[in-house]
Amino acid sequence: MIVGAYGIDPSISAVNAGWAMVFYGSLDGFSAVAPDWVLNGETAGDQYGVSVSAAGDVNGDGSDDVLVGACGFDIVSHPNVGKVYLYYGSATGLSVTPAWTASGIQDNQYFGYRVAGVGDLNGNGHDDIAIGSYNYDGGEGRVYVYYGSDTIPASTADWTAEPNQAGSRFGISVSGIGDVNGDGYDDLIAGADFYTDGTTNEGAAFAWFGSPAGLGDPDTTENADWMAESNQTTRFFAEFLGTPGDVNGDGIDDVAVDSLYYNNAVSNTDPSYREGKLWAYYSKAGVITGTVTYAGPIAAPHQIFVSAHLNLGDPPVESDVVFNGDNFKINRLEDSSYYIGAFLDANDSGGGPPDPGEPTAWYDPDHDGLPDLVEISGGGYVTGINIVIADWRIYLPLILR
Numbered sequence: 001m002i003v004g005a006y007g008i009d010p011s012i013s014a015v016n017a018g019w020a021m022v023f024y025g026s027l028d029g030f031s032a033v034a035p036d037w038v039l040n041g042e043t044a045g046d047q048y049g050v051s052v053s054a055a056g057d058v059n060g061d062g063s064d065d066v067l068v069g070a071c072g073f074d075i076v077s078h079p080n081v082g083k084v085y086l087y088y089g090s091a092t093g094l095s096v097t098p099a100w101t102a103s104g105i106q107d108n109q110y111f112g113y114r115v116a117g118v119g120d121l122n123g124n125g126h127d128d129i130a131i132g133s134y135n136y137d138g139g140e141g142r143v144y145v146y147y148g149s150d151t152i153p154a155s156t157a158d159w160t161a162e163p164n165q166a167g168s169r170f171g172i173s174v175s176g177i178g179d180v181n182g183d184g185y186d187d188l189i190a191g192a193d194f195y196t197d198g199t200t201n202e203g204a205a206f207a208w209f210g211s212p213a214g215l216g217d218p219d220t221t222e223n224a225d226w227m228a229e230s231n232q233t234t235r236f237f238a239e240f241l242g243t244p245g246d247v248n249g250d251g252i253d254d255v256a257v258d259s260l261y262y263n264n265a266v267s268n269t270d271p272s273y274r275e276g277k278l279w280a281y282y283s284k285a286g287v288i289t290g291t292v293t294y295a296g297p298i299a300a301p302h303q304i305f306v307s308a309h310l311n312l313g314d315p316p317v318e319s320d321v322v323f324n325g326d327n328f329k330i331n332r333l334e335d336s337s338y339y340i341g342a343f344l345d346a347n348d349s350g351g352g353p354p355d356p357g358e359p360t361a362w363y364d365p366d367h368d369g370l371p372d373l374v375e376i377s378g379g380g381y382v383t384g385i386n387i388v389i390a391d392w393r394i395y396l397p398l399i400l401r
Contacts, residue, residue: 056119191239
C-alpha cells in the first residue's frame with residue numbers, strides 16, 4: 001500500500017516538501033506502525049506525494065512498481081512545473097533512487113497532480129503510466145501517457161491529449177479502467193471538471209480504448225472513444241473517476257464518475273445543497289475502424305466524411321472526417337448494426353452534407369451493390385471496414401447531417 005502526505009515538512013527548511021510511504025503486505029497484513037519505504041520531496045514546496053499510485057510492472061521484471069507526483073516542484077526561475085518519479089520494485093522491495101523521472105515544461109503547470117498506473121494499453125506485456133497536468137496552458141490541461149518496456153519509459157510522452165478549451169482543467173483526474181470494451185486491451189479515462197459543452201463548467205469524462213498501437217488518435221478530446229457530461233453548471237463532474245470493476249457481471253469492466261457538488265438546490269440552506277452524485281456506466285461504447293480511399297479522377301486531396309447509420313435514410317449517429325487513404329475511426333457506438341457510408345467532400349464544405357455529384361460509397365464487401373451492415377456487440381472494436389469510392393455517382397439524399 002502506498003500513501004502520500006504532500007503537506008508534511010521533513011525538516012524546518014523543507015516546508016511542504018511532502019512524503020510518500022509504502023507498507024509491504026505479508027501473511028500477517030501490514031506492519032503495525034512504521035512504513036517499509038519512505039521518501040520525501042527534494043525541496044520545500046514540492047508537495048511530493050500529492051498523488052501516488054501503483055504502476056503495475058512497467059519494466060517487465062516480475063515486480064510491481066510505484067509512481068509519486070510532486071506537482072509543486074520548481075525548476076530554476078520556473079515555479080510549480082511539477083515532477084513525477086517512478087520507482088521499480090524488486091525481490092527486496094522498492095528502489096530508493098527513481099528509475100525514471102519526468103517534469104513539466106511550463107510555469108504553474110502542476111505536472112503530476114495526478115498519476116496512475118493504467119494497465120497494458122498496447123498489449124506489449126508491460127504496464128503503462130499516465131500523468132495529469134490540469135493547469136497546462138493556463139488551465140486547459142493535458143494528459144500524458146508513457147508506454148512500459150524492458151527499458152525505462154521514453155523521455156517524452158508516447159501519447160498526449162488536451163481539450164483545446166481554455167480553463168477546462170483536463171487532467172484533474174486520470175485512471176486506468178481495465179478493459180471496458182472487451183477487446184483484450186486496457187483502457188484510459190481522464191476528467192476535465194470545468195469542461196463546457198453548452199453548460200458552463202459542467203465537466204466531462206473522456207475515455208480512450210487501448211489497441212495493438214496503443215491509444216487512439218492523440219492531441220484532442222474530440223478523438224475520445226467515449227465521453228460523459230454532467231449537464232449542470234459548475235458541479236466538478238469527473239474530478240474523481242475510475243473503474244469499480246465488473247459491476248453488472250457481463251464480463252466487461254465498467255466506469256464510475258463523481259460530481260462533487262451535484263445538486264438541484266439554489267441555496268446553501270437547502271438540504272440537498274452540494275449533496276453530490278455518483279454515476280456508474282456499464283460498458284457499451286463500440287468502435288468501427290478501417291480505411292477509406294478515393295480512386296476517381298479528382299487529384300487534389302479533399303476531406304472524406306465517413307458516417308455510421310442505423311438505417312439508410314437516417315442521419316448519422318457518429319462520424320469521422322479524414323483524407324484519402326487515411327484510417328477512419330467512428331467512436332461511441334452502442335450495440336447495434338450500422339451502415340457505413342463515405343463521400344468525398346470535393347468543395348471542402350466542412351464534411352457535409354454532400355453536394356449533388358460528389359462521389360459517394362457504402363461499405364459493400366461483397367460488391368453486390370447493396371450496403372452491408374457492420375455489427376457492434378458488447379462494446380466491441382471492429383476493424384478492417386475498408387471503403388473505396390470508385391468514381392462519380394449521382395448523390396441520393398441518404399446521408400443527412
